[in-house]
Amino acid sequence: MDPRNPDSAGVPTQGAPAESGGPKDAIAEQLRLSARGDRDAFADLYDATARRIHGLVVRVVRDRTQAEEVTQEVYLEIWRTAGRFDPDRSSGIAWLMTIAHRKAVDRVRSAEASSTRDTTYHRQNHVVDHDVTAETVEASLEARRVRAALDHLTDVQREAIDLAYFGGYTHTEVASLLDLPVGTAKTRIRDGLIRLRDTIGVGR
Structure with missing residues (x-):
């Protein structure tokens, strides 16, 4: 994903440790600017948080290929919905981590549901060896x-x-x-x- 073009796909390869919340929450400011369409601010946000977000997703999904896809989806949603961030309710990094965790859990549930459907189908329709x-x-x-x-x-x-x-x-x-x-x-x-x-x- 090219952080200066948030609508494109890619894989997180960079990222310094993200700043935590506080009176001068840099991530909150980057989110505020991103909500106004500032692609440079979004690129800074991506660089500051990609490693941490991707790490959380990997821990939940437990598959690096899927984790890369989910991380892309996370940043796509962040770009689309940055205007919904409320600094009075949470820190910037907490808001990002919440989105990442939700996306990762959704992927796991989707995979489990698909696996269950496939297993049930094959059990019900298995007639002869193939x-x-x-x-x-x-x-x-x-x-x-x-x-x-x-x-x-x-x-x-x-x-x-x-x-x-x-x-x-x-x-x-x-x-x-x-x-x-x-x-x-x-x-x-x-x-x-x-x-x-x-x-x-x-x-x-």
Whole structure:
């Protein structure tokens, strides 16, 4: 994620220890400026807190790849909702950590729910033994095709698809995270899925 372009994706690689709250809460000031669209302030905020936020997410999610994705979502929400921060109610870092913890827990719950659904489905529909190795290879190839096809989407379509189908969020949640009307979020997801279908179909 390029902190000077908060709507882009990336992985936190830098970050000095974040300042704690206090009468001169630097993070609170960076949030205030970010809420006004100051990208330099947001970049400073990212540099100051990325290591700590990512560390919290890793501890909850326990998977570094997913933790990187969740951390991106955290900073996207921070950029979108910085105006909601109230310095009279909490310190800047506490507000950020609350968002990060909530996002991480949501990802864990989503993964657990998906795993439970898959297990239940296979138990209910298992009839005969099948070639697990062949099935695994086919699933891996399919996932690779989907990932390649994502490159053909527009940035806004890919962002919505990532949240809805790789992040496990509902259309309403995607709309909230991207600060969009629900109808617009649904349109981006629908158009992205159509393009994915067409791209994967051509590649087969």
